[in-house]
Amino acid sequence: MSYKSLWQGRTDTEDGVRGQRWHQVVNVEPAESKCGTVALIGYPVDQGVSLNKGRPGAGGGPNTLRQSLSSLPWVIEGSLSDHGDISPLPTLPQTQQLYADRVTGLLANNKCVLGLGGGHDIARGSFHGLQQFASEQARIGIINFDAHLDLRKPAPVSSSGTPFRDISEWCSANGRAFNYCCMGVSVAANTPALFDYARLTDTYWLEDVDFDLAKATSVLSAFLNRIDTLYVTVCMDAFPASAAPGVSAPAAVGIDTAAVLNVIRWLGRYCHQHNITWPLADIAELNPTFDKENKTTRLAARVGFELTRAMTK
Template structure:
């Protein structure tokens, strides 16, 4: 089935433009130069999850998110473009390189980007695309129960992306600026916490997850970066809300607090002249989903990301230096 056929939903013709939904405004153009555009790019790969000993099935995540997004109301100023999925190769590194190229091209065009995963190895691919696009200071916010700082040995997996980013930063003499929100003490080994402290990773535990504490942790970070990348791993949320993930969470974080944080981030980026042009969603496994709960929630997160990013893909502080 073509990803294009998934964009179907209710039509409220009597309401005119005020009644539009995502499926009515989406275009299927190739990436092209245009500001005020939101580009969706699929990453239909779960080989990184398999390599990380997780439950496979997230390759179907992008289409499940599209299907759940289709019927949501459209209230953005952007033009919405879905460029489809990146090709999947036998080697994960090649798939990541292909996705990174698509991200780079979209960012270069002036578009905001939301990646649809797929395993959380999408993060290493997304970061590479952003790093190719800008030489500015990049900050990463990851909503996740897991730190994903495992050693990429011999190759990367869904559990290694931020270690790979840290090593890339070290090699290129850049600061690794990474915050993980929703960390579970029961889901990370001491070795991972040791590396997190060594790499100066900022952490907010799941039991402490509130807007106020997130603001306290993130405000100093926003003051020292120029570009923000936000990634959301669906295993950060309670299993009752998100059963369709590779590694479900017994406790999880409060989804309402998370949405409040995203909304605050949109304003905070504007106030700090931080460009927020890139986000992604990872680990949706439709084969394990119950009543499309996880897909529906992933679509809500994409909806909130798009709204929060809408006014933050502008000229940042470092552009003017």
């Protein structure tokens, strides 16, 4: 099914423009060079998940997410464009670079870009897309909502478990600071070697059992002092399996959904108040194959709704 046909849902014509929903405002045949507000791009890839020995199926995430976003109210002053999906290439690094190049092009002509994953290997492509767009002086920071640090060493190739290790090594080789913060980390889902590497790279993190709005904003306030450009990635396995069963690796504990949404709102306000540019976010590991009653898909759509609102403040 074409991604274009997925944008449909209820309409409230009696409410006029103020009653419009995403499917009514989205441009599904946008010119890449046309300036806009919010641009969507899909990463229908779960090769990295398979390489990481996870449950395949995240490749269906982008279209499922489009369907769930369709009927949400459009509350942003500006335009929405959907630029479809990239076509996976033979190797994961090639696919990630293709995605990075698309992100770079979209950032040049839109206020913000929301990536629809796909495995969490989307993060490597997202980072490089932003890095290619930003100035060399930009201090890019990554905030990852995730049960996993995803700092595994490629063995021997990259996967959905290695993106932030890949980024860290690129930063080291290119004289850039690696600014990484992981929110909702499970000590039961990460080996001591991963925490050792996190300490070595001065990574910030907050455990799942400690996650609430007050503690999260305390950690993030310190982290944000180090950066001027932000990229946020939300792995759906950060949430409890009861709320998000349709993921590659369900969480036994997870972090509170309302708290995450409030943190995203806080990030939007903080970035606006402190002149931090926030042009890029993505949603990863939505796996419709294992979803139940569309729980994960609906939650992912709400996350996307909040991310776009926060980035366009």
